[in-house]
Amino acid sequence: MTWKQVFTSSVGKKLVMGFTGIFLILFLLVHVSLNACIWANDGGKMFNAGAHFMGANVVPRILEIGLFAGLILHIIQGLMLEFSNRSKRGVAYANNYGNKGSKWYSRSMGILGTLILLFLILHMSNFWFPNRSHQNFMLGEEIDLYAKMKTTFSELWVVIVYVLGCLSLGYHLAHGFQSAFKTMGVHNKKYNQILTSIGYGFSVIITVAFVMMPLSFYLGWLS
Amino acid sequence: MEHYNMNLTVKVWRQKNSKDKGGFVSYQVKDISSEMSFLEMIDVLNEKLIVEGGEPIAFDHDCREGICGQCSLYINGKPHGPWMANTTCQLHMRAFKDGDTIVVEPWRAGAFPVIKDLMVDRSAFDRIIQAGGYISVNTGNAVDGNSLPINKDHADASFAAAMCIGCGACVAACKNSSAMLFLSAKVSHLALLPQGEPERKSRVLNMVAQMDKEGFGACTNTGACEATCPKEISISNIARLNKEYLFSSLSSDK
Missing domain, CATH: 1.10.1060.10 (Alpha-helical ferredoxin)
Known part of the structure; x- marks a missing residue:
């Protein structure tokens, strides 16, 4: 079994989704922790220091390349699997199986992922792109990201889109977290129960934390 | 369990062969006993079709004991019908009530092409x-x-x-x-x-x-x-x- 055969098989493709998914989950942990510094309510001092460490240090910047690679792989492989899976049933049922036995979000990973992708385009054009272009995409000086957040989240429609984007992410994670471990072969009941609980907890915490960020600015909780 | 008879409308997928486009045909079945199995209900319908000079509905079945894996049928939007942990042959008509419309489709999957009616390869x-x-x-x-x-x-x-x-x-x-x-x-x-x-x-x-x-x-x-x-x-x-x-x-x- 060559590497090509392994990673182009249906199980191999799912392994790619699982591994990149876990990698992106780790990124979310870093992202949410750093962003939580806005609640220090010190006018963005702590947050901007964190952002400076991530933006002007060579190690996180190299990891950023890995992050993009993982993200792109997850998106492309995910979309390809979605289209391939949809093509496997030529004639649809007149009476659909629907939600008997499976959660709606587990059946909607492709749609949720696409919503997250659309949100990511807006999100990166709001923050990542202006910041990195200001740095000439190297280790130059960043913009005041705290101030940027403040102005961005002063508009209601942006806040609403961010909340919806984060909810999509939450439901994507609610299935993706535990599914990734099953794909990697965790079949033992005792681990699966723990991982499923951690997955749900993680999804809720990540969603609430990210949703509260634009809301905190919009509702004027932060100076 | 109380025994009762029922009249039903059965909407069945009919397809002449693998090349045919196929479509649903509705049949009325009368005086179906609640103690019949689902496949016996189709047997009754098929006998009626044969007497009337029609083509009986093709469907897979063998042991009718729930162990051979031959029966299939996607009944009212669920494989093997509404009961849990049950095969179609072990589904009994007491799962339905008088006047019900039952939709019966074959398994739908590109890898399971329809041979005829409700039979798939x-x-x-x-x-x-x-x-x-x-x-x-x-x-x-x-x-x-x-x-x-x-x-x-x-x-x-x-x-x-x-x-x-x-x-x-x-x-x-x-x-x-x-x-x-x-x-x-x-x-x-x-x-x-x-x-x-x-x-x-x-x-x-x-x-x-x-x-x-x-x-x-x-x-x-x-x-x-x-x-x-x-x-x-x-x-x-x-x-x-x-x-x-x-x-x-x-x-x-x-």
């Missing part, structure tokens, strides 16, 4: 089994059954997986038409026993390759298969299959 499953669902046994005298020590938990898990009757309800229920629950049951059944050890690695790799070749979709762990399986095969078998596949592909020579 499930030989893809046979080819997956041929690709690795076997063990090597030496010829000669029969070996004493107790000569091989087997861990009780493994034997139980293996037996639970071996319950799979290969009916294809998992494929029918899955939004991706994935055969992973079937395949994982077959792989787990043998991978958990010492008798399955010699072909353990090649089995999982070859069977997954054959499954992909047959045109089944990939698994997304939604759990719809487990919920509909007449033999209650656990979805944890799919995770075990994934583990077997990962380790076998990592440690294969080529």
